[in-house]
Amino acid sequence: MSNQTSLEVSGVSKIYPNGYEALADVSFNMQQGEFICIIGRSGAGKSTLLRCINGLHPVTRGSIRIQGTEITSLPDEEKLAIRRRIGFIFQEFNLVGRLSVMHNVLSGRLGYMNGFHSVIGYFSQEHRQKALECLGRVHMLHRATYRADNISGGEKQRVAIARALAQEPLLLLADEPVASLDPDLTWGIMEDLRSVAREEHVPTLVNIHDLETAKAFADRIIGIARGRILYDGPPSGLTTELLREIYRSDDPNRRSRYELVS
Ligand SMILES: Nc1ncnc2c1ncn2[C@@H]1O[C@H](COP(=O)(O)OP(=O)(O)OP(=O)(O)O)[C@@H](O)[C@H]1O
Structure with missing residues (x-):
């Protein structure tokens, strides 16, 4: 894996037109060929982050650079040219x-x-x-x-x-790519994605609900809660305390499985 920085996300915030702040001051970098899984509860901001990176949603603040090119302020035509080099993989495949x-x-x-x-x-x-x-x-x-x-x-x-x-692609983004598949297929698809990232040197960012799968495949895990990054590091660094915080519910009547396990 080379050390060239392929993606630089810095200070990104996203406020939707209804005033909801889905991302707050999100920053991280990716190197060529790196395979990162993003974890977090439903509504944490994972899809919003991928959509901001591929230009589908404009960011409210902050900067996103792909191989050194700032994409948030590009004219539409140049933005489209970059978007053509961003592979996006969806949960529901989106084939014709x-x-x-x-x-x-x-x-x-x-x-x-x-x-x-x-x-x-x-x-x-x-x-x-x-x-x-x-x-x-x-x-x-x-x-x-x-x-x-x-x-x-x-x-x-x-x-x-x-x-x-x-x-x-300069970058591969996958939004819940295995959520519709059974566990056996899940591992096969994750294996394919990771080998493509490594062998083709394409940095790959995968949103995933299943923590065990994320830990098994990721070089790095980013844990998001309420639009903020709470953890960015190797799978081995995810402590129970961190998982509790990442998966903590805002509803005092609902506790996540990590809060239920002492
Ligand atoms: N177009 C929109 N307008 C207003 N709020 C939105 C919009 N899209 C998403 N949100 C809100 O932003 C928050 C983050 O949503 P997002 O889809 O990024 O979460 P997520 O972590 O990907 O969740 P899931 O795992 O369920 O897909 C949620 O509270 C969601 O309701």
Whole structure:
């Protein structure tokens, strides 16, 4: 893993139009190839953070740099160009079911095509070759001609990873990528994501509910509560005290499992 800083998030706050502060002064850095899991209770601000990083939500304050480029203040066209290089993996896969697996992966190449070719859906040999390589990377070549709605959930998530890889991403963001999958598939998908991060040197940020999975795979864990980072370090540094605080409910009548275990 090289030490080049790929992502620098500094002093980021996000206040939604209704006045709710979902992120408060969030700062952290990521190096190339690093695999980070973000943990926290529902509503902690995990998805908001990923959406701010990929430019889907404007930040209220602070700075986000991807490979040294400040993205929060870029003109729309340049922001779009950066967003094309950010792979986003969703819980519900977001594939186009009526299209083939190959076509779904090819859609990751759209950012590299001229307007006319993308409108008529013409993919050159080079783009096809790249899409096949990405499918091979996640062991899904044998499904290339299947319709995307005719493959299993685990296979769909692998295709989504291949599509993100076809973007030649500077950064991979995954929002609950394994929440719809059974435990066996979960580990396979997490293994794929981590090996892609390491071998392709793509920093990867994964929101995940399951603490044990996060601890098993992450190089680093970021624990968020009420929009603030409470922990940023190796899985081994997460004490019961910290977990209680990260998962503490604001509702005095509801206690998290970490508060129930003494
Ligand atoms: N568009 C919005 N307008 C107002 N508040 C919002 C909006 N989107 C999210 N929020 C609020 O911001 C907080 C953080 O939401 P976010 O989706 O980032 O949490 P999360 O940690 O990803 O939760 P989950 O694990 O359930 O997905 C929540 O209280 C949510 O209700």
